[in-house]
Amino acid sequence: MNGSEPTEDGLDTDAAGMAEEDRYHLRLYVAGQTSKSLTAMANLKRFCEEHLAGHYDIEVIDLMKNPQLAAGDQILAIPTLVRRLPAPLKRIIGDLSNTEKVLVGLDIRPQNLPEKNPAAKADGV
Amino acid sequence: MASEPASPPEGTPKSPSTGAPAVAKVATGIDGFDTITFGGLPKGRPSLVCGAAGCGKTLFATTFLVNGATRFGEPGVFMSFEERAEDLVANVASLGYDLDGLVAQGKLAIDHVRVERSEIEETGEYDLEGLFIRLGFAVDSIGAKRIVLDTIETLFAGFSDETVLRAELRRLFGWIKDRGLTAIITGERGDGQLTRQGMEEYVSDCVVLLDNRVEDQITTRRLRVVKYRGSAHGTNEYPFLIDAEGISVLPVTAADLDYTIAEGVASTGIPGLDAMLEPGGFHRGTSILVSGESGTGKTMITSSMIGAACARGERCMSFVFEESGDQIIRNARSIGLDLARHVEAGLLRFEAARPSLYGLEMHLARMHRDIDRFAPSVVVVDPLSALRGPPAELQATMLRMVDMLKSRGITAIFTSLREDGSLDHDSNFGVSSLMDAWIKLLNVEANGERSRTLYVIKARGMRHSNQVREFSMSGDGIALVEAYIGPAGVLTGTARIVQEAEEAAAVLRREQESRRRRREAERRRHSLERQIDELRATLEAAAEEEAVLLSEDEMREAMLTSERRILSTRRGGTQ
Incomplete structure (x- = not known):
């Protein structure tokens, strides 16, 4: 994973069944290849695959490369995950190691959580 | 803001430089502040400006940046943790600061950092690198030399991990020093310490405390340099002023008597009074007290003196506390004086204010600033006795007022309602000993009529008549009658x-x-x-x-x- 490229990692393959507003547009701000950044990226990938497979876009922004982007989303802490969509805007800071808090932070509906975790892929198909 | 501080304040070592390399300083451009700190804030270091809400911290910081950008060629970054950029721009627009214009010219960058606890979920380890990046980006984009962080303590409300926060702040101040940025960090006053979160721990080079005190329902702003590592500084509390002209600090506790004396004699504009004084008038640069009860003609006598000075082409400034300038102009017309002409010519300025409008210090501060700007050679305070305050403070204020005027070689004319020249009925001290000359006006009541009389009680450095003289006011002016x-x-x-x-x-x-x-x-x-x-x-x-x-x-x-x-x-x- 190369944090330097602002990547569009979203999987667009399965949008058919989803309303546009249900789609998660996430943006992860990091600053260089620090251990915290790498941990956060790995955690985010894993988490999205587990819970939001098929409903998400991830954008990774390296502020070392694009410092001008920090002000726009009011970034102070690194790493910060911003949920652009669905509204309202949410910010989650830290390396995303506390999954429970990430779920709360991203406001993933409880009914999706317990039973659909394993069935996330099936849901997406 | 225009004038440079003339003299260093007293009560402090005369000069910070005694052989050892002095701390490099950066001028703030704030009237008086650069004087009491002998040059400004420490260059390339963070300084803490703290005080309770409404003390003027943000304004102080903004002035520092605006002056840097407009007067010293040092662009600045304003990182606001509280106010939005638009609000900040609007708030200081009344002072004539065009922040938007400076931003457009690339002399100023404003970054509003919004910290909203409810929007932030903490999920593990983090640091504040984002803040560094934003600050670094803003600084690099305009080549800033100055930065302001207002109020960085807000971060403590936004993040729960205080350990991380403190470590990051320490790193931030280190970063500021490494980058050689002169910074102002503002902090809200806390219980038992200067700031709520103990910012003084991190910023140890220069700490300035702003205060806003209410005594007798009158507010006085004061500033004190709590510490300034590696430099002498004025240690007193100095009053400061915020008004349409911006912020000015007044190092007004001059105690030196080594001012140079203005030479020459100025006529009073009243021939009879001139005749009572051997040189034909008062020495320039002296302080003259005109005392007498109400209705004895104090204001008319001072008006005559103003009229005479303006007629000689000198600049006059009159601080009036009981009448408006227009009223004095109208009244002076009754004795054949046309003061309006001088006002129009820019030679005469009236500054009218109710005595209760500000505290003593503020009055003095305001006078100080106005005098510096207008540079008059004659100043009138009418009446001095209108200024009220605790006796000790009153005495000190008067002393400084007289000193301030004398050190500038200004002829000062004070009027006082107290016949004995004291400031207060209950107090024994008076201003009369500070005065070089004292004219006393007395209404003599006899045979069912009152007559105006005057006499010169003292006039330092000249022979003067010891007689009580009657005078009359008419359309031709004030005339003394042979006694x-x-x-x-x-x-x-x-x-x-x-x-x-x-x-x-x-x-x-x-x-x-x-x-x-x-x-x-x-x-x-x-x-x-x-x-x-x-x-x-x-x-x-x-x-x-x-x-x-x-x-x-x-x-x-x-x-x-x-x-x-x-x-x-x-x-x-x-x-």
Whole structure:
């Protein structure tokens, strides 16, 4: 994973069944290849695959490369995950190691959580 | 803001430089502050400006940046943790600061950092690298030399991990120093310490405390340099002023008496009063007290002096506390003075304010600033006794006011309602000893009328009349009347006129009497002379008679002799 490229990692393959507003547009701000950044990226990938497979876009922004982007989303802490969509805007800071808090932070509906975790892929198909 | 601080404040070491390399400093451009810190804030280091809400921290910081950008060629970054950029721009627009314009010119960058706890979920380890990146980006984008973090303590409300936060702040201040940025960090006053989160722990080079105190329902802003590592600084609390002209700090506790003396004599504009003073007026640069009860004509006398000074082309500034400038102009017209002409010509300025509008310090501060800007050669404070405050403070303020004026070589004219020159009924001290000259006005009440009198109690450095003089005000101005001083005392008004008439009658009587006596004496002399003449005539007559008798005797003797000779011839025949 190369944090330097602002990547569009979203999987667009399965949008058919989803309303546009249900789609998660996430943006992860990091600053260089620090251990915290790498941990956060790995955690985010894993988490999205587990819970939001098929409903998400991830954008990774390296502020070392694009410092001008920090002000726009009011970034102070690194790493910060911003949920652009669905509204309202949410910010989650830290390396995303506390999954429970990430779920709360991203406001993933409880009914999706317990039973659909394993069935996330099936849901997406 | 225009004038450079003239002299260093007292009560502090004269100069910070005693051989050792002085701390490099960056001027804030804030009136007076650069004076008390001998140059400004420490260059390339963070300084803490703290105080309670509404003390002017943000304004102080903004002024620092704006002056840097406009006057010292040092662009600046304003990182606001509280106000939005738009609000900040609007708030300081009233001071004439065009932040948007400076941003457009690339001299200023404003970054609003919004910290909203409810929007932030913490899920593990993090640091504040984002803040560094934003700050670094803003600094690099305009080549900033100055930064302001207002108020960084807000971060403590946004993040729960205080350990991380403190470590990051320490890193931030280190980063500021490494980058050589001169920074102002603002902090809200906390319980028992200067700031709520103990920011003074991190920012140890320079700490400035702003204060806003209310005494007797009057607010006075004060500033104190709590510490300044590696530099001398004024240690007192200095009043400072925020108004439409921005912020100004007033190092007004000058205690030196080593000011140079302005030479020359200035006429008072009242010929009679000039005549009472040997040089024909007051020395320039002195302080003159005109005291008297209400209605004795203090303001008119000062107006005359103002009129005279303006007519000589000097600049005058009048601080009036009981009337408006227009009212004084109108009233002065009644004694034939046209002050409006001088106001229009820019020679005269009235600054009217109610005494209760500000505290003493603020009045002094305001005067200080106005005087620096207007640079008058004559200043009037009318009346001095309107200023109220705790006695000790009042005395100190007066002293500084007089000193401030003297050190600038300004002729100061104060009026006081107190006859004895004291400031207060209850206090023993007075301003009279601070004054170089003192004119006392007194309304003398007698015979059902009041007469205006004045006399010069003291006038340092000149001989002056010791007489009480009556004066009158008319359309031709103020005129002193020759005083009546006689055996019956000093009389004024109609009593003087009556007395003078009586005196004249008495003189006439005495003259007639003496003429009569002279005539008498003459007559007596004439009669004596006449007697002398008569006696002399008698004497002559007597002398003549005596001569006649004597010659008769001689003739008789001769006859007898010749008869005897004839007889003997006849008897003897021969002989």
